[in-house]
Amino acid sequence: MAAANNGSRTSTRERWTRAGDFLLDHAMIIIILAMVVYIQTQRPAFLKTASIVNIITLTASRLPMALGIAGAIILTGTDLSAGRTVGLTAFISAIFLQKLDVAGRFLQSAALPLPMVLLMVMAVGGLVGAVNGFCVANFKLHPFIVTLATQLIIYGAYLTVSGAKQISSLDARYTTEFVTRTLFRIGTTSVMSYVVFSAIVTAVMWVVWNKTAFGKNMFAVGSNEEAARVSGVNVTMTVICVFMLAGATYGYTGFVEAARLGASTGTLGLNYELDAIAACVIGGVSFIGGIGKISGVILGVFLMQLIINGMTFLGISGNTTYIIKGLVILVACAIDMRKYLSKK
Amino acid sequence: MKKFLSILIACAMLLGLGGAALAENEAYVFWYTFADVYLSSVREALDSALEESSIAYVDNDANATQATQTDQITTAIASGASLLAVNVCETGADGIAQNIVDSAKAAGIPLIFFNRSVSPEVVKSYEKAVFVGTNYEEAGIMQGQLIGQYVVDNYDAIDLNGDGVISYVMFKGDESNQEAIARTKYGVEDADKIITAAGKPALSFYDSGNANKYLVDQNGTWSNAASFDYLQTILAQYNEENGNMVELVIANNDDMALGAVNALQNAGYNKPAEGTKVIPVFGVDATDTAKELIKNGFMTGTIKQDAVGMADAIRTIAANYIEGKDAFDGLNEAYVIEDGWKVAIPYGVYTGEE
Numbered sequence A: 001m002a003a004a005n006n007g008s009r010t011s012t013r014e015r016w017t018r019a020g021d022f023l024l025d026h027a028m029i030i031i032i033l034a035m036v037v038y039i040q041t042q043r044p045a046f047l048k049t050a051s052i053v054n055i056i057t058l059t060a061s062r063l064p065m066a067l068g069i070a071g072a073i074i075l076t077g078t079d080l081s082a083g084r085t086v087g088l089t090a091f092i093s094a095i096f097l098q099k100l101d102v103a104g105r106f107l108q109s110a111a112l113p114l115p116m117v118l119l120m121v122m123a124v125g126g127l128v129g130a131v132n133g134f135c136v137a138n139f140k141l142h143p144f145i146v147t148l149a150t151q152l153i154i155y156g157a158y159l160t161v162s163g164a165k166q167i168s169s170l171d172a173r174y175t176t177e178f179v180t181r182t183l184f185r186i187g188t189t190s191v192m193s194y195v196v197f198s199a200i201v202t203a204v205m206w207v208v209w210n211k212t213a214f215g216k217n218m219f220a221v222g223s224n225e226e227a228a229r230v231s232g233v234n235v236t237m238t239v240i241c242v243f244m245l246a247g248a249t250y251g252y253t254g255f256v257e258a259a260r261l262g263a264s265t266g267t268l269g270l271n272y273e274l275d276a277i278a279a280c281v282i283g284g285v286s287f288i289g290g291i292g293k294i295s296g297v298i299l300g301v302f303l304m305q306l307i308i309n310g311m312t313f314l315g316i317s318g319n320t321t322y323i324i325k326g327l328v329i330l331v332a333c334a335i336d337m338r339k340y341l342s343k344k
Numbered sequence B: 001m002k003k004f005l006s007i008l009i010a011c012a013m014l015l016g017l018g019g020a021a022l023a024e025n026e027a028y029v030f031w032y033t034f035a036d037v038y039l040s041s042v043r044e045a046l047d048s049a050l051e052e053s054s055i056a057y058v059d060n061d062a063n064a065t066q067a068t069q070t071d072q073i074t075t076a077i078a079s080g081a082s083l084l085a086v087n088v089c090e091t092g093a094d095g096i097a098q099n100i101v102d103s104a105k106a107a108g109i110p111l112i113f114f115n116r117s118v119s120p121e122v123v124k125s126y127e128k129a130v131f132v133g134t135n136y137e138e139a140g141i142m143q144g145q146l147i148g149q150y151v152v153d154n155y156d157a158i159d160l161n162g163d164g165v166i167s168y169v170m171f172k173g174d175e176s177n178q179e180a181i182a183r184t185k186y187g188v189e190d191a192d193k194i195i196t197a198a199g200k201p202a203l204s205f206y207d208s209g210n211a212n213k214y215l216v217d218q219n220g221t222w223s224n225a226a227s228f229d230y231l232q233t234i235l236a237q238y239n240e241e242n243g244n245m246v247e248l249v250i251a252n253n254d255d256m257a258l259g260a261v262n263a264l265q266n267a268g269y270n271k272p273a274e275g276t277k278v279i280p281v282f283g284v285d286a287t288d289t290a291k292e293l294i295k296n297g298f299m300t301g302t303i304k305q306d307a308v309g310m311a312d313a314i315r316t317i318a319a320n321y322i323e324g325k326d327a328f329d330g331l332n333e334a335y336v337i338e339d340g341w342k343v344a345i346p347y348g349v350y351t352g353e354e
Helices: A002-025 A027-042 A049-074 A082-096 A114-139 A143-162 A175-179 A193-211 A213-223 A225-230 A235-261 A272-282 A294-314 A318-343 B002-018 B037-052 B066-078 B094-107 B120-124 B137-153 B178-197 B224-237 B254-266 B288-295 B307-323
Strands: A182-186 A189-192 B027-031 B057-061 B083-086 B111-114 B129-133 B167-172 B248-251 B281-285 B301-304 B336-338 B342-344 B348-350
Touching: A002 A027, A002 A318, A027 A294, A027 A318, A049 A082, A049 A189, A049 A193, A049 A213, A049 A235, A049 A272, A049 A294, A049 B066, A082 A114, A082 A143, A082 A235, A082 A272, A114 A143, A114 A235, A175 A193, A175 A235, A182 A193, A189 A193, A193 A213, A193 A235, A193 A294, A213 A225, A213 A235, A225 A235, A235 B066, A235 B094, A272 A294, A272 A318, A294 A318, A294 B066, A318 B057, B027 B037, B027 B066, B037 B057, B037 B254, B037 B307, B057 B066, B066 B083, B066 B094, B083 B094, B083 B307, B094 B111, B094 B120, B094 B129, B111 B307, B120 B129, B129 B307, B137 B178, B137 B248, B137 B281, B137 B301, B167 B178, B167 B224, B167 B254, B178 B248, B224 B254, B248 B254, B254 B281, B254 B288, B288 B301, B288 B348
Parallel strands: B027 B057, B027 B083, B083 B111, B111 B129, B129 B342, B167 B248, B248 B281, B281 B301
Antiparallel strands: A182 A189, B301 B348, B336 B342
């Protein structure tokens, strides 16, 4: 009798523990959902079409870069060069796609065709990534320090070439007729074409991560570099390619950002990587390495944007916004670590 | 315990969200950065002015990043804001301000740009847009004149090494900011006009190898940290022992002037109460800190940007827009309305008077 009693008590406790674990593992989502409900009760406009389209649009502008950085995080690394690479590639896009008749045009040459500029900036980004990856793989340096160094070099190079000039008056063929073109409207809210571009980039990244040998190697190197090496993975090449791929997404982001903001400027891209890294962590890409999903990154970027927009809706002052953002990142990291520890 | 902690954090976050309940008529104010001292004084004045007029408002911090600000503005528009007041991050690129104007126009929301300059064509492209600022060249010109007169009046005291030439250093706030460029230019040019007219040689930059003739805050944040680091480094090489001491400090703003004063004090200057020599330091903005420094004799002069006046003008225009009146209705007459798009708040000289 006593034994039976004991047994049922344990199972109840177990059930509670399991329920508790579930709650904790998904605490981030639960907290954010609670926030959304709260914001919605306070500000009914929050979940209206205009606002949701706005959140999706902003998510689309940040997603490709986050996907790129996620690769570096899966390798237990990070990439601090993202923001400055975006600045540089935005500048390159802008100078080649400035209006032809504008006074003081930066380049005297004719405008290049759009696809060529896009490919060029992605190549420039890829080159930066190749340098990052090469240094990480060959000199066995931590990506943090490598990319800390390269972002300084990139910024210096940018300032030298640009003379810190702002490149404005962009060609409409590039901006309102291409990147920020209204594809269709939902009600009165327009959906811009870069949202679709982002979806394409995301689909490509999904295929690369899940359906190619390179993707599998990336996860293998991230989980256990030595084991991957022993089983015949070319670790050096994998690392270089992950950073190159990341660089290409920064190039793409630079191309979109210049058009989206209407100009290339010295501070464009500054600290973009920090938001992207935070979004990856919220989305379950782990600094432990070898863990992460495309869907997680999408969710992370989206949730982060949801929080930021929600705070604007609630009219929370900038001061508090920083605190909440910081708390969200901290909680997300703590949950991530907890999952890892419990698996161990 | 862990569970308890996470629940606690969750509650704290929700509580943090709970604090702000807003009435209608939301004015959204977008600040270039909360970290700027002068802008903070405008923010303080504007916050209380808006409260006084019972206009519910929200302050957003772009943290000196244009992309953040542009996104904040689109979000505010999506939330149904009734007025936008924008302290734009990037001042040299029309495309950016035009983007902001276009989105406000599409939503029919009135727009007030303030403090950081926006070009006339951009503001005029929307009938419900105005700019509240200053004639930004005026600050540099007045600073130059103030310096010129001061140097002429105290020439021998300033010329520490007695070589007949005053060597100076200029701290620029941001490489590409129009106001920084103008202040850097006129701060020296207009000083030289007065000095040379008095028969003395023009000011000479302390480092003849520097063709720019200024040192710039690499982060573009007009910060005291930048000028402090620069001057500390300079003083190791350029000092009285070497007979090439920097004899005059000109800064684009008071924050940078403050950094210079601190560096000078560390090197044993600018403490008149202890009988040390004083290197004249000039700034712009007349922040509370700068006024205190000037009263103590640590700093020499500054140009007053009227924070309260700017806040008052923004409040008046905001209230007019919200009530559907003419934008400039009942505006203080001391402010100059130019061509229907701009309100200029005049500058003043500050050298320690109340």
